[in-house]
Amino acid sequence: MQRETMEYDVVIVGGGPAGLSAAIRLKQMANEAGRDISVCLIEKGSEIGAHILSGAVMNPRALDELIPDWRERGAPLDTPVTEDRFYILSAEGQLHVPHWIMPTCFDNHGNYVISLGAVCRWLATQAEELGVEIYPGFAGNEVLFDETGAVKGVATGDMGRLKDGSEGPAFQRGMELHARYTFFSEGCRGQLGKQLQAHFSLNAHNDPQTYAIGIKELWEIPPENREPGVVIHTGGWPMDPHTYGGGFLYQMQDGLVAVGFVIGLGYDNPYLSPFEEFQRYKTHPRIREILTGGKRISYGARAIAAGGLQSLPKLVFPGGVLIGDDAGFLSASRIKGAHCAIKSGALAAEACFAALIDDRRADELSALPEAFRTSWLYDELYAGRNFKPWMSKGLRKGALMFGIDQIIFRGRAPWTLRNHADFTRLKAAAECTPIDYPKPDGVLSFDRLSSVFLSNTNHEENQPCHLLLTNPENAIRVNLDIYDSPEQRYCPAGVYEIVHDAVGNTPRLQINAQNCIHCKTCDIKDPTQNITWVAPQGGEGPNYPNM
Incomplete structure (x- = not known):
């Protein structure tokens, strides 16, 4: 069955802050110039914001x-x-770090505590009022190329395929969306962005990307604990001093609190x-007193x-x-990405609009790299470029050296530290000590499955698994035998499970794909890069209300 085709000037894959901002900027410039430019944006979530999860404290600079x-x-x-508060935690206490000693990147004066989903x-x-066509529930599943090898658009995923890949009774073929230029803004570790980086060797001259996993809950707290606008960041406990990680607690209006923890995947x-x-983390006395009740x-x-x-x-x-987190536009030292995403989308839109006005098609938007190089976004990322490499060396050394980097050199230190791929960092299980985690109390701490329930995750079970193993044997021969199946622990949704067959007690990896909350951690951290995340049917996955 052939796919239907629709033609646009620009197709944008992903309805996060980068994609939406690119769409808005394109239509703003088109309307100002009296030009008719067609812009289509597709989003794999069931609605805009359904898959958006961020802390979040937002710098409004790019939105301004x-x-x-x-x-x-x-x-x-x-x-x-x-108010900003920063604590170094021990198991039972905390050290309040004075504001005057903190690098300026941790200063949130003029920023806002937000739900990034609501902002999106x-x-x-705003985009639709300008004439952008937005289609949620459609996953970009395949990059399309023309006869010269240039990208000519994307195809959306098929709907209604059965588990074996055959066409079910409700089968619907995906559509081809052709464009003069296609923007990829799928968020961190985007499926198509990852393919494009390999296809066009886009990583030939940069360090490997490094990642963290952010886990977040939204709480409603009692009136006596509410301090709207208070921003808390923490380092130290429960992480050991050699592992990069830290917590946050952001107080919003109406008694809502965003509480979360970030751990580097290295x-x-x-x-x-x-x-x-x-x-x-939530059981620490400082965090407990805010969440209790x-x-x-x-x-x-x-x-x-x-x-x-x-x-x-x-x-x-x-x-x-590539724009937004599909490229890696995040200011790690400021723990912020929304303003970077918005700016990257706007810069790309401006370069694209100039190409459209010149009646160019499918070439490289050569104006973009220089526009980025002369922007405040570049300056901000340059100033914070050593944050993650220093912090990956441990809390004490990292905090000291990054403090020197920021306070003495003001982000202009005469060195740039290198990054290394996270999946190369795991040691064999025999070299490490197991960690004895306490059982959840059901009050402050919880199990994975009850947590996944609160993410409103839904997948049609009778469809092809969207978590692909390049070599299924590696799941046992390497991951289990050498690393004791770390996917059972680094997945925050209980997707991966080692089970034993009744006959012969043979271990095998069971993939509970219906639990997947699309975090992409497995695609990043698997020690042999054996797991590939691809988009399931459009409209599936989590449905975050105000995350």
Whole structure:
């Protein structure tokens, strides 16, 4: 069955802040110039914001540039930051780090505590008012190339295939969306972005990307514990001093609190469980006193591209561009990505608009790299480029050296540290000590399955598994035998499970794909890069309300 085709000037894959901002900027410039430019945006989530998960404290700088009257238009930036607090935790206590000693990158004056999902839904309304066509529930599943090898668009995934790949009774073929230029803004470790980086050798001159996993819950807390606008960051416990990780707690309006934990995926102990570390974190006396008496509302997790400037790939290729976290635009030292994503989308839109006006098609948007190089976004990423490499060396050494980098050299140190791929860092299980995690108490700490329930995750079970093993034998021969199956622990949703057959007690890997919350950690951390995440049917996965 042939796929239907639709033609646009620009197709954007992904409805996060980068893709939506690119769409808005394109239509703004087209309307100002009196030009008719067609822009289509597809989003794999069931609605805009369904797959959006971030802390989040937002710097409004990029939004000020994109939509200067965002306040009058009702953008959901309702909670200005009132106070920053940073603690170094021990098992039972904490050290409050004075504000004057903190590098300026940790200063949130002028920023807002937000739900990034709500901000994206608002951005979508702004885009649609400008004439952007937005289609949620459609996953970009395949990159399309023309006869010269340039990208000519994407195909959306088929619907209604059965588990064996055959066409079921409700089968619907995906559509081809052709464009003069295609923007890829799928978020961290995007499926198509990963393929494009390999196809066009976009990583030939940069360090490997490094990642973290962020796990977050949304709580409603009692009135006596509420301090809207207070932003808390922590280092130290429950992580050992040699493992990069830290917690956050952001107070919003209406008694809502975003609490979460971030762990760098370059850790070496295969027994470490980011999910269990987060559950322990909430039992610390400082965090407990804020959450006690509250109710957990939502749960989710997402990988974070944290390598910074030296891990950015080449952004442009014939017919397309990588933007947002698909490229790795995140200011790791500021623990912020939304303003970087918005700016990267706007810069790409401006380069693309110039090409469209010149009636170019499917070439490289050569103006973009220089526009990025002369932007404040480059300056910010350059100043923080050594954050993740230093912090990966341990809390004490990392904090000291990054403090010197920022306070003495003001981000202009005469060195740039290198990044290394996270999957290469795991040690064999025999070299490591198992970690004894306490059982969840059902009050502050919880199990994986009850947490996944709160993510509103849904997948049609009778469809092809979207978690692909390049070599199924590696799951036992390498992952189990050498690393004691770390996928059982680094997955925050209970997707991977070692079970034993009744006959012969033979171990095998069971993949509970219906639990997947699309965090991409397995695609990143698997020690032999044996797991590949691909998009399931459009509209599936988590449905985050206000994450």
